Amino acid sequence: MTQAGLASRESTAIRCSACGGEMRPFLETRDYNRDVSAEPYRYLRCIECGLASLDNVPRELGPFYVPGYHMLPSTADAIEAGVAHEQYKIDLVRQFMPSGSLLEIGPSWGAFCLLAKRAGFSVEAIEVDPACCDFLASRIGVRTICSRDEAAALEEDARRLAGELRDAPRLSPAAGDEPGSGLDGVEAWAERAHAAVFVARAGLERERDLTVREAVELEASALGEAVGPAAVADIRRRLERALG
Numbered sequence: 001m002t003q004a005g006l007a008s009r010e011s012t013a014i015r016c017s018a019c020g021g022e023m024r025p026f027l028e029t030r031d032y033n034r035d036v037s038a039e040p041y042r043y044l045r046c047i048e049c050g051l052a053s054l055d056n057v058p059r060e061l062g063p064f065y066v067p068g069y070h071m072l073p074s075t076a077d078a079i080e081a082g083v084a085h086e087q088y089k090i091d092l093v094r095q096f097m098p099s100g101s102l103l104e105i106g107p108s109w110g111a112f113c114l115l116a117k118r119a120g121f122s123v124e125a126i127e128v129d130p131a132c133c134d135f136l137a138s139r140i141g142v143r144t145i146c147s148r149d150e151a152a153a154l155e156e157d158a159r160r161l162a163g164e165l166r167d168a169p170r171l172s173p174a175a176g177d178e179p180g181s182g183l184d185g186v187e188a189w190a191e192r193a194h195a196a197v198f199v200a201r202a203g204l205e206r207e208r209d210l211t212v213r214e215a216v217e218l219e220a221s222a223l224g225e226a227v228g229p230a231a232v233a234d235i236r237r238r239l240e241r242a243l244g
């Protein structure tokens, strides 16, 4: 390599995606797993945190998922055996997010999806393999978009959600706007929808506070008791007991 070549390689050195540290050559291997390709694969490792990552990620991953790549479990016991290997992943997620909506892209037959469902998440998936899509929908019970184009699938999902938000009470019309195309369009729409939900929730909380205050004042004037903040239902019960 020439000096100029070395310099340009150094200036575009890959940084660690976790800590920003310098990545150095770690090991080189090939696809012994499925033997799809004889290409050498170069792994780098971060000198700061030790994270290893693949330097030459193939541009097209589809050919690596040969027919029969995903071994679908045939019995309930086999499903549980597969699920056991994924437990650490949902444990990790729950450290940061105890519940909510979860979209898995490329879930195979859905071991992680199943654990996420059991943990109380509302789970959806985007998967390319038709047999896996059938399995996810029928055996795992997860709404699945069967698509090779994740961005297009996300757009479709965003359009569906926007349609639901369009009819939701109290939300500003921005939440129901048609999402733009591509990942940028979906991201911009998601920000608008999130902001609209945030504003609506703040409005609901203000109304709830007002209702509680009115109930507390009503109780105080009806019963002659000064009371602190309480749930509206508790105040109603106390009033019913005292007045009924």
Ligand SMILES: [Zn+2]
Binding pocket: 016, 017, 018, 019, 020, 021, 046, 047, 048, 049, 050, 051
């Ligand atoms: Zn690092």
